Amino acid sequence: xxxxxxxxxxxxxxxxxxxxxxxxxxxxxxxxxxxxxxxxxxxxxxxxxxxxxxxxxxxxxxxxxxxxxxxxxxxxxxxxxxxxxxxxxxxxxxxxxxxxxxxxxxxxxxxxxxxxxxxxxxxxxxxxxxxxxxxxxxxxxxxxxxxxxxxxxxxxxxxxxxxxxxxxxxxxxxxxxxxxxxxxxxxxxxxxxxxxxxxxxxxxxxxxxxxxxxxxxxxxxxxxxxxxxxxxxxxxxxxxxxxxxxxxxxxxxxxxxxxxxxxxxxxxx
Numbered sequence: 001x002x003x004x005x006x007x008x009x010x011x012x013x014x015x016x017x018x019x020x021x022x023x024x025x026x027x028x029x030x031x032x033x034x035x036x037x038x039x040x041x042x043x044x045x046x047x048x049x050x051x052x053x054x055x056x057x058x059x060x061x062x063x064x065x066x067x068x069x070x071x072x073x074x075x076x077x078x079x080x081x082x083x084x085x086x087x088x089x090x091x092x093x094x095x096x097x098x099x100x101x102x103x104x105x106x107x108x109x110x111x112x113x114x115x116x117x118x119x120x121x122x123x124x125x126x127x128x129x130x131x132x133x134x135x136x137x138x139x140x141x142x143x144x145x146x147x148x149x150x151x152x153x154x155x156x157x158x159x160x161x162x163x164x165x166x167x168x169x170x171x172x173x174x175x176x177x178x179x180x181x182x183x184x185x186x187x188x189x190x191x192x193x194x195x196x197x198x199x200x201x202x203x204x205x206x207x208x209x210x211x212x213x214x215x216x217x218x219x220x221x222x223x224x225x226x227x228x229x230x231x232x233x234x235x236x237x238x239x240x241x242x243x244x245x246x247x248x249x250x251x252x253x254x255x256x257x258x259x260x261x262x263x264x265x266x267x268x269x
Contacts, residue, residue, distance in 0.1 A: 003077060121154075121169075123159070
């Protein structure tokens with residue numbers, strides 16, 4: 001007996017319904033929708049409850065209606081949790097741009113509910129190390145933060161290293177398996193790998209170049225931050241490559257820098 005079938009039988013018996021009752025009501029549903037697939041004969045219901053037969057989508061709908069349960073709950077009894085769509089949707093990569101409604105009905109996800117109180121939004125940080133507790137909340141697009149395959153970084157409000165590609169306040173997804181600096185192979189700055197680096201003074205998100213026993217931390221050409229060289233790996237550790245980013249748009253404006261006489265990007269307060 002499958003767990004799903006056993007639960008359906010227990011639910012039916014709790015409601016005081018016989019197999020004939022289910023047959024009669026499902027026949028009415030089938031007649032209303034002019035589709036016999038909604039009907040559930042007693043022999044088929046017996047197979048579902050005792051022999052592990054998986055009900056069709058039509059019969060599962062009838063059972064959800066007759067037993068007064070959410071069809072999403074019945075799906076979980078057969079190993080289909082619609083909340084898993086958030087984690088699985090990235091496995092399919094259609095070649096054309098499109099509108100996605102895959103996450104519209106997600107009810108709950110895992111996301112941080114308690115963080116380290118020492119978190120300073122001005123500094124770039126390894127966000128994964130700051131989360132003290134994960135909890136279930138109804139915010140679907142943050143489900144990816146619960147995965148253990150990646151770590152997550154926060155670009156501090158005062159960190160302009162990769163501006164304007166990665167503006168301050170951005171969240172970055174870091175693949176820790178890609179912690180070896182690539183030497184060429186990209187066609188533009190948008191394809192050049194960006195790395196999340198931990199130094200003795202904190203974290204930094206930047207382009208990297210390895211030269212003998214040194215790593216050069218290279219900012220974006222439009223950034224006011226200067227490049228610097230550190231001993232590798234004693235003074236700098238490559239945590240991984242940035243493979244995803246979440247950012248807000250339209251929250252920056254140029255301000256006058258009296259020291260240089262130039263306009264530099266700064267956060268709106």
